[in-house]
Amino acid sequence: MFTSHLATLTVGLGSLLSNVKGFEVPELTWISEDSSLPKVVIYNARGTILSASNWTRLDNINYGSGPPVTVDHMVGNVSEVLKVAQLAVVNFPVSGGSAGLNSSLFLNITQHANRHLCDPESDIAGGIMFHGTNTLEETAFGVDLTLNCSKPFVATGAMRPDTYISPDGRSNFFQAVATAASPAARDRGGLIAFNDRITSIYYSTKSNANTPDTFKALEQGNVGSFLGGQPYFYFGPSYPTGRPWFDVKNTTELPAVVIVYGHQGFDASLMTAAVANGAKGIVHMGSGAASLSPSARVVTEELRKAGIPVVTVTRSVAGTGMPTPAEGAVIYASYLGGPQARIMLQLAINAGLTIQEIQDLFEAPLRDAIYAPAPNKECEAAPVPEPTTSEAPKPTTSVAPEPTTSEVTAVTSAPAAQHSAVSAEVAQQIEESQHIDQEEPFHIDQHNGETNS
Numbered sequence: 473m474f475t476s477h478l479a480t481l482t483v484g485l486g487s488l489l490s491n492v493k494g495f496e497v498p499e500l501t502w503i504s505e506d507s508s509l510p511k512v513v514i515y516n517a518r519g520t521i522l523s524a525s526n527w528t529r530l531d532n533i534n535y536g537s538g539p540p541v542t543v544d545h546m547v548g549n550v551s552e553v554l555k556v557a558q559l560a561v562v563n564f565p566v567s568g569g570s571a572g573l574n575s576s577l578f579l580n581i582t583q584h585a586n587r588h589l590c591d592p593e594s595d596i597a598g599g600i601m602f603h604g605t606n607t608l609e610e611t612a613f614g615v616d617l618t619l620n621c622s623k624p625f626v627a628t629g630a631m632r633p634d635t636y637i638s639p640d641g642r643s644n645f646f647q648a649v650a651t652a653a654s655p656a657a658r659d660r661g662g663l664i665a666f667n668d669r670i671t672s673i674y675y676s677t678k679s680n681a682n683t684p685d686t687f688k689a690l691e692q693g694n695v696g697s698f699l700g701g702q703p704y705f706y707f708g709p710s711y712p713t714g715r716p717w718f719d720v721k722n723t724t725e726l727p728a729v730v731i732v733y734g735h736q737g738f739d740a741s742l743m744t745a746a747v748a749n750g751a752k753g754i755v756h757m758g759s760g761a762a763s764l765s766p767s768a769r770v771v772t773e774e775l776r777k778a779g780i781p782v783v784t785v786t787r788s789v790a791g792t793g794m795p796t797p798a799e800g801a802v803i804y805a806s807y808l809g810g811p812q813a814r815i816m817l818q819l820a821i822n823a824g825l826t827i828q829e830i831q832d833l834f835e836a837p838l839r840d841a842i843y844a845p846a847p848n849k850e851c852e853a854a855p856v857p858e859p860t861t862s863e864a865p866k867p868t869t870s871v872a873p874e875p876t877t878s879e880v881t882a883v884t885s886a887p888a889a890q891h892s893a894v895s896a897e898v899a900q901q902i903e904e905s906q907h908i909d910q911e912e913p914f915h916i917d918q919h920n921g922e923t924n925s
Contacts, residue, residue: 500588503547504558510597510653512557513588515581516543517566517573517611519604521630521641532682535633543602546634550642552701557597557653570604570611575726575818578614583721590621598624598652600665602645605629605686608664609677610811616662616673617819618720624657627664627673631684640667640684651703659709660695670696670703674712677809679789690790691807714806714837718819726818727752731810734758734787740767747780753817756784757810762793764802773801781827783834785813795835797843803831806838 502511516522524538525531543561547553562584564577585599603611612627619625628648630641648665651657662673666687675689692712696705730746732738734757743754754775758764762784764772772782785805786793793804805813813834820830 500560500562502558502560503554505554507558509555510557511595512559512597512649512652513585513599514543514559514561514649515585515599515601516561516563517570517577517581517601517603518564519566519570519602519608519629520633521602521628521644522546523630523633524635525633529635529637532632532636535635538633538635541634546642546645549634550646553646553649556646556701557649559649566604570607573604573607573611575614575815576724578611578618579720579723579725581611582615582618585615585619585625586621586721589623589625590619596623597655598626598657600626600628600645600648600652603627603629605631605678607811609673609687609809610815612662612664612673612676613812614815614819617716617816618718619662620717620719622659624652624654624660625662625673626652626657627662628666631682631686643668646701647698647703650698650701654703656705656709657703659711660705661711661715663695665698665703668698669694670698670705672712674715674812675807716816716833718823720819720822723822726815727821729753729755729814729818729821731755731757731814734764734768738765738768740765740771743768743771743775743782747775747778751780752821753780754782755805755810755814755817756782757787758784758793759787761791762786762804769802776801776827779827781817781821781830783813783817783830785810792838794842795838799831799835803827803834804838805834808834 500513520535522541522543523536524541525535526538527534543563547559553559564580566573566577581601588594589596589599601612601615608627608629612625615625615627626648628644630639630644632639632641634641644666647668651663651665651670657663660672664671664673664676664687667684669685669687671687671689671694672692675692676687677689678686679688679690680686695707696703698704728751730751732742732746732754743756746754756762756764756768756772764784775782781803782801783803783805784793785808787810792807795802795804805816808816816834817830820833825833
């Protein structure tokens with residue numbers, strides 16, 4: 473039978489303690505119409521999904537001043553959710569927009585989720601998170617890299633307040649719970665359920681500042697959608713390539729890492745100024761294939777010698793920068809976006825990884841795919857006929873074996889990845905094929921080296 477008041481737990485960010493020091497997660501209280509249904513925990517960091525407007529039912533601009541919406545209210549409006557799961561709620565004291573949050577929130581959430589979901593004795597099916605959409609991808613990504621079990625963790629929110637004429641949050645809420653309760657959602661890493669689609673937290677970003685159809689993995693695509701309110705997955709269970717795991721059970725804050733945005737006339741002294749102000753690492757948003765200006769590359773080399781890692785990501789909406797066989801001072805972030813690369817770099821520095829180990833962490837998936845020896849290499853040693861004078865030789869290409877996606881890379885001791893050797897001939901071909909931006913003739917980069925959301 474539905475109870476009108478959900479029993480909830482409130483956890484203060486300032487009281488975050490380590491498990492070693494006796495950190496105790498309060499016992500959860502469940503609301504249920506059927507005790508045989510899967511159990512799902514709601515980690516409530518608020519956001520637009522629990523916001524209201526004092527103005528009109530069309531207000532999706534100046535909302536937030538209306539009466540606060542509670543999870544109790546949301547469940548009352550979406551009572552069908554109790555047909556798919558039993559629910560418990562942990563409230564986190566978040567006020568204002570999500571742009572004002574920091575890593576303390578995701579560390580707090582992940583320590584609770586690890587205890588609730590990942591304990592060997594746990595009978596909980598999964599967890600969902602309410603969060604403001606402006607930085608949802610950051611908090612969710614942090615939890616994704618620090619949750620130490622295969623159970624689903626599903627992030628959701630809303631682009632319209634609950635008072636809107638057609639609020640999207642109610643549907644998103646139901647779909648997130650249905651996903652977390654589904655056995656098919658296991659062994660996939662963190663997920664985002666939003667606007668009838670399921671995407672991987674690892675690759676997702678907020679692509680539109682205004683519309684409900686905002687969370688997308690532009691290159692990697694959706695992993696599923698919803699039919700009759702239930703999740704349908706397009707692919708079998710697998711983890712994102714190269715997704716690591718970090719142990720943060722004793723961590724309450726992370727080292728400072730800043731993001732700088734590369735552009736024409738970029739002032740590379742901003743990078744050294746950030747370090748002087750306490751930054752332990754830098755993420756650089758580079759043009760094209762994550763390129764750095766000549767001055768930024770010089771500063772990157774100087775910072776690396778000083779023990780400060782610089783990771784570069786493309787500022788384009790999709791794609792990646794590509795490292796060449798010879799490793800350089802610049803670290804390429806594969807297909808991660810800037811905010812995601814920042815969090816991974818924070819976690820890597822916090823784990824005590826060396827700069828070389830950090831480079832391996834970010835670049836190994838690309839290097840293993842690009843530079844691994846081709847299968848059946850001995851079959852390629854057969855002599856190739858000399859081309860006739862009227863026919864130019866056609867280059868041959870070999871496809872590296874598909875990297876296994878069912879493994880999660882544990883980053884505890886973080887041994888350096890062992891990269892396959894590349895022949896001098898192949899290396900020369902790669903070097904010669906590097907793209908030269910005609911709009912930057914002096915470019916010498918060789919690639920080596922919230923309203924209330």
